[in-house]
Amino acid sequence: MKASIKEVDDLKAALDEHAIVAVTDPQGRITFVNDKFCAISKYARAELLGQDHRLINSGHHPPEFIRELWTTIAHGRVWRGEIKNRAKDGSFYWVDTTIVPFLDPNGKPRQYVAIRTDITARKQAEEKLNASNKEVLDLKTALDEHAIVAITDAHGKITFVNDKFCAISKYAREELLGQDHRLINSGFHPKEFIRELWTTIREGRVWRGEIKNRAKDGSLYWVDTTIVPFLDANGKPRQYVAIRTDITARKEAEEKLNASTKEVMDLKAALDEHAIVAITDAHGKITFVNDKFCAISKYAREELLGQDHRIINSGHHPKEFIRELWATIRQGRVWHGQLRNRAKDGSFYWVDTTIVPFLGENGKPRQYVAIRADITERKRIEMEIKELNAELEHRVVERTAQLEAANEQLESFSYSVSHDLRAPLRAVDGFSQAVLEDFGPQLPDEGRRQLQTIRSAAQQMGVLIDDLLTFSRLSRQSLAARRVDFNAMVRGVLQELGAPWADRRVEVRCADLPPALGDPALLKQVWLNLLSNALKYSGKRSPAVIEIGVADKAGRPAYFVRDNGTGFDMRYAGKLFGVFQRLHRPEEFEGTGVGLAIVQRIVQRHGGQVWADAAVDRGATFHFTLKSEPPT
Amino acid sequence: MSETPRIELLLVEDNPQDLELALRALRKANLANHVHVSRDGAEALEFLFGDAAAAGRRLEDGPKLIMLDLKLPKVDGLEVLRRIKDDPRTKRIPVVMMTSSKEQSDLVKSYDLGVNSYIVKPVNFDGFAAAVQQLGLYWLLLNEPPRSDPP
Numbered sequence: 001m002k003a004s005i006k007e008v009d010d011l012k013a014a015l016d017e018h019a020i021v022a023v024t025d026p027q028g029r030i031t032f033v034n035d036k037f038c039a040i041s042k043y044a045r046a047e048l049l050g051q052d053h054r055l056i057n058s059g060h061h062p063p064e065f066i067r068e069l070w071t072t073i074a075h076g077r078v079w080r081g082e083i084k085n086r087a088k089d090g091s092f093y094w095v096d097t098t099i100v101p102f103l104d105p106n107g108k109p110r111q112y113v114a115i116r117t118d119i120t121a122r123k124q125a126e127e128k129l130n131a132s133n134k135e136v137l138d139l140k141t142a143l144d145e146h147a148i149v150a151i152t153d154a155h156g157k158i159t160f161v162n163d164k165f166c167a168i169s170k171y172a173r174e175e176l177l178g179q180d181h182r183l184i185n186s187g188f189h190p191k192e193f194i195r196e197l198w199t200t201i202r203e204g205r206v207w208r209g210e211i212k213n214r215a216k217d218g219s220l221y222w223v224d225t226t227i228v229p230f231l232d233a234n235g236k237p238r239q240y241v242a243i244r245t246d247i248t249a250r251k252e253a254e255e256k257l258n259a260s261t262k263e264v265m266d267l268k269a270a271l272d273e274h275a276i277v278a279i280t281d282a283h284g285k286i287t288f289v290n291d292k293f294c295a296i297s298k299y300a301r302e303e304l305l306g307q308d309h310r311i312i313n314s315g316h317h318p319k320e321f322i323r324e325l326w327a328t329i330r331q332g333r334v335w336h337g338q339l340r341n342r343a344k345d346g347s348f349y350w351v352d353t354t355i356v357p358f359l360g361e362n363g364k365p366r367q368y369v370a371i372r373a374d375i376t377e378r379k380r381i382e383m384e385i386k387e388l389n390a391e392l393e394h395r396v397v398e399r400t401a402q403l404e405a406a407n408e409q410l411e412s413f414s415y416s417v418s419h420d421l422r423a424p425l426r427a428v429d430g431f432s433q434a435v436l437e438d439f440g441p442q443l444p445d446e447g448r449r450q451l452q453t454i455r456s457a458a459q460q461m462g463v464l465i466d467d468l469l470t471f472s473r474l475s476r477q478s479l480a481a482r483r484v485d486f487n488a489m490v491r492g493v494l495q496e497l498g499a500p501w502a503d504r505r506v507e508v509r510c511a512d513l514p515p516a517l518g519d520p521a522l523l524k525q526v527w528l529n530l531l532s533n534a535l536k537y538s539g540k541r542s543p544a545v546i547e548i549g550v551a552d553k554a555g556r557p558a559y560f561v562r563d564n565g566t567g568f569d570m571r572y573a574g575k576l577f578g579v580f581q582r583l584h585r586p587e588e589f590e591g592t593g594v595g596l597a598i599v600q601r602i603v604q605r606h607g608g609q610v611w612a613d614a615a616v617d618r619g620a621t622f623h624f625t626l627k628s629e630p631p632t
Numbered sequence: 633m634s635e636t637p638r639i640e641l642l643l644v645e646d647n648p649q650d651l652e653l654a655l656r657a658l659r660k661a662n663l664a665n666h667v668h669v670s671r672d673g674a675e676a677l678e679f680l681f682g683d684a685a686a687a688g689r690r691l692e693d694g695p696k697l698i699m700l701d702l703k704l705p706k707v708d709g710l711e712v713l714r715r716i717k718d719d720p721r722t723k724r725i726p727v728v729m730m731t732s733s734k735e736q737s738d739l740v741k742s743y744d745l746g747v748n749s750y751i752v753k754p755v756n757f758d759g760f761a762a763a764v765q766q767l768g769l770y771w772l773l774l775n776e777p778p779r780s781d782p783p
Contacts, residue, residue: 420732422732422753422755423647423649423650423732424649425755426649426650426653426732426753426754426755426756426757426760427647427649427650427653429755429756429757430649430653430656430757430760430761431649431653432757433757433758434653434656434757455757458755459755459756461755462754462755462756465755466734469734
């Protein structure tokens with residue numbers, strides 16, 4: 001018994017050494033505390049004994065926790081748990097607590113022994129770990145929200161992708177996991193680029209760069225990429241975390257900008273090659289000239305920069321012209337015109353000039369870009385043409401005057417012919433008649449017949465003179481150009497020629513004729529001559545058949561007059577339209593041989609053609625065309 | 633000094649043959665009694681304006697008809713016509729152009745100056761004689777001129 005008591009005492013001593021021990025009565029009042037309890041609670045033993053355990057309550061645990069504790073021990077069962085207490089100085093400490101109830105013979109707890117171990121350090125570490133874990137989780141969530149994340153193992157196999165990675169690559173997660181990153185390789189980057197990436201991360205260094213990838217549907221996307229290698233205990237990468245940002249829009253904009261910048265540069269180069277370019281500031285000082293400007297102006301670039309454009313002013317243009325130019329471009333409008341400039345050596349050159357003002361933020365021109373093309377040669381040719389034209393004009397005036405003089409002479413000639421040749425004829429005829437009247441009875445029959453012959457010859461000559469005058473007048477007369485109704489005209493002409501004829505049988509067949517454009521009086525003469533010929537040469541037919549119609553000659557109407565008369569031998573057709581040319585003897589058919597010559601002259605003056613078809617005793621057909629059809 | 637009968641017809645013609653034929657035609661129609669002949673334009677104007685004044689004749693009492701050739705020596709027919717029609721005292725005297733010219737410009741000018749008739753002389757004498765006679769009969773007998781009252 002003694003030995004066992006000793007053992008108990010030893011155990012108690014060891015416990016005292018190791019644990020925080022307290023004993024309370026069934027009411028919860030503290031009846032015993034060991035030194036460690038005092039040390040950790042920072043209370044003196046006297047302050048604790050007789051007190052409730054609430055003295056060291058930290059308020060950390062909810063009431064249910066405390067209630068559950070009391071219920072357990074009040075029923076005589078051991079309670080185990082971790083409790084946060086408050087020391088006298090307000091600091092907190094955690095204790096791993098075991099409360100053992102000791103029962104009386106009635107089975108009711110008579111006292112509680114609480115044995116505690118200080119676990120403050122562990123709890124604090126736990127709390128810290130929890131907090132940092134939470135932080136990491138938050139960061140991961142935020143990263144997931146924001147970035148395209150993938151993790152690959154040391155061999156480059158994909159072990160994790162987030163939703164954004166799936167969204168941009170258009171692959172399902174299960175299509176990606178276990179795959180190589182080559183799945184999304186666009187082939188855009190050179191091999192060296194990819195090799196450099198792997199070298200970097202295999203050495204455990206972070207890689208940053210922009211990568212162009214290909215999505216499942218073949219579309220391309222750009223990602224700003226950071227790959228972080230995580231190392232194992234041996235310092236070898238065990239996995240790689242790749243964090244990416246979609247920069248496709250930016251890259252596309254960059255690409256476009258690059259392209260358009262390139263285009264602008266190309267245009268500028270082309271312009272420089274082609275045109276004379278100068279830039280002046282708002283005050284008219286030259287700030288840029290290209291080589292062509294220097295070449296044409298014969299000034300060195302340094303002689304021009306900082307100068308006014310007046311340096312190349314030729315003084316050719318009036319002040320108003322220059323003022324108008326400046327007024328235009330100062331208002332921000334483009335000026336276009338031709339300028340004559342003077343080169344350094346005093347020679348002149350012409351430039352076709354466009355000046356474009358570029359406006360500053362205040363809306364006022366900040367600089368002017370002038371683009372010029374050398375038109376000196378063109379101007380020279382223009383001048384030559386002008387001179388030639390003037391010369392030509394002069395010559396035309398001279399020729400016209402000569403022509404007018406010649407025409408006047410011709411007119412006075414035909415006037416004389418008309419007036420002076422007819423007077424003697426009238427005398428021949430008149431005095432023959434006078435002889436017949438005054439001395440007729442004294443003359444033999446033969447004498448009277450001869451006088452009659454003299455008279456008819458004189459009259460015949462009168463007709464010839466009239467025809468000749470008509471013909472010559474045709475050449476100088478100016479043409480009217482009016483719409484002519486040929487149907488009405490032909491009807492009128494036939495009436496003039498005596499239709500319907502009482503003394504002979506004539507059958508006229510007239511088709512509907514399209515209208516024409518020309519001189520009505522002259523065209524009437526054409527119909528008159530052709531129809532009177534047709535009537536004349538069909539005089540021996542009964543019935544005479546006169547056909548009037550229109551045929552097609554290369555798309556133009558060819559009007560015709562056909563008769564069933566005596567016709568003529570086509571071998572002589574060449575003579576038909578000559579002046580005073582006749583294919584018949586006067587005894588057969590009277591006439592002067594001018595009618596068809598007149599027809600031809602009129603038709604030719606209307607830009608048309610006339611031709612004939614005939615056979616001896618089988619009638620003749622005369623066709624004519626005119627230049628153009630009348631406007632409908 | 634016996635009073636000269638009033639001249640009824642002034643014939644202005646330079647061609648002697650045409651003149652003879654015209655007078656022959658007028659004679660046949662009994663119209664040749666009071667005819668005055670001028671052989672050029674100057675003579676005609678002298679007769680109409682100069683002589684009248686010298687003889688104390690009123691210009692209004694000029695010939696009843698003037699037959700005028702177009703182409704005349706010295707002063708041509710158109711000028712004579714213009715002078716006659718320009719003068720208010722002679723402008724009512726009928727003037728007939730007797731000419732060989734069919735030129736449109738001559739016709740137009742004559743009518744513009746106020747000619748009363750324009751006859752193209754036919755080469756054929758019968759036609760010529762008929763024209764002269766008809767003109768004489770028409771203007772001297774048929775036509776009623778306005779009265780010229782003394783002032």
